[in-house]
Amino acid sequence: MKYLTILLVLLFFSCNTNKKISENKRNNIISELDYIAKIDQKYAGIPSEELFKKYGREKAWEIFSAKRDSVSKDNQSRIKKLFNKFGYLGFNEVGKENSTKFWLPIQHADNDVEFQKQMLQELKKQIEINNAKRNEYAMLEDRIAVNTNQKQRFGSQVTYNTNGQAIPRNGLIDSLNIERLRAEYDLPAFKEYYNNMTIMHFEMNKEVLKKQGITEPKLYK
Structure with a gap:
């Protein structure tokens, strides 16, 4: 029973640490993060002048906001999959710039505060080891x-x-x-x-x- 308890503890901690990433997987992850960051920033500001002119201010904001919410939820899904597979992607895993791309959709996940709270705890761990x-x-x-x-x-x-x-x-x-x-x-x-x-x-x-x-x-x- 003693050895079983030790094994379970080791398994718990191993599941919550960042996993070793091969160069090929790292490149694939960075490509995914590039896409996530690009689409996130596209809808981080305000509607385009073209949208305002075509639909008027109120309707333009309605269309823009709906698209932004859709993009945000899709990005969250992508980030959750990456986290579940590789852990928090910090400096050591993807570099400083790409680590920010991983963080962006978490920051914008206002529809899922529990997810934000979970990631805040993970981010705290990464700060302590200078990895974020x-x-x-x-x-x-x-x-x-x-x-x-x-x-x-x-x-x-x-x-x-x-x-x-x-x-x-x-x-x-x-x-x-x-x-x-x-x-x-x-x-x-x-x-x-x-x-x-x-x-x-x-x-x-x-x-x-x-x-x-x-x-x-x-x-x-």
Whole structure:
């Protein structure tokens, strides 16, 4: 009975560690990750001008959002298959750039928070052995917080006030120590990040904001 218990423990840990990947399999995985990242980023922004012109703003967003949800679910399915077969794909398995491509659909899996939570725990293990990016851990933790209606620790997830200025979605747990926390997890300074997000939001919604009397981004001083 003692030996059976030891065997079961060994099997448990072996199933939860990253598996050895041959060069041929690695190339196939990277091709899959390239596809996943490309389609993810295609629907990460806003509808194209062509779509707006063809359908109008409201209908364009409806079509775009439906396609984005479909793409997201397909990508999640692909990532789950990769994870179940090879474990978390970090630096050692696929390199830094491709590791981010593995993380992207997890970050965007807002319809499956339990999956995000599972991957956050896996990502924590990879951080501890320097096999994943600390900022990706921080952003996923914040994403889960927002998806469960909690305040954020790092302030990576934003929304916008009536002036078009970026603000932390759901607020911050500890605003006094936010800069230290962000630096610790390789995130840009709070003011720099929020000003960049404010500028980006203004450029993407310039015509709508101008109609509201907002003629330039309102930046943090």
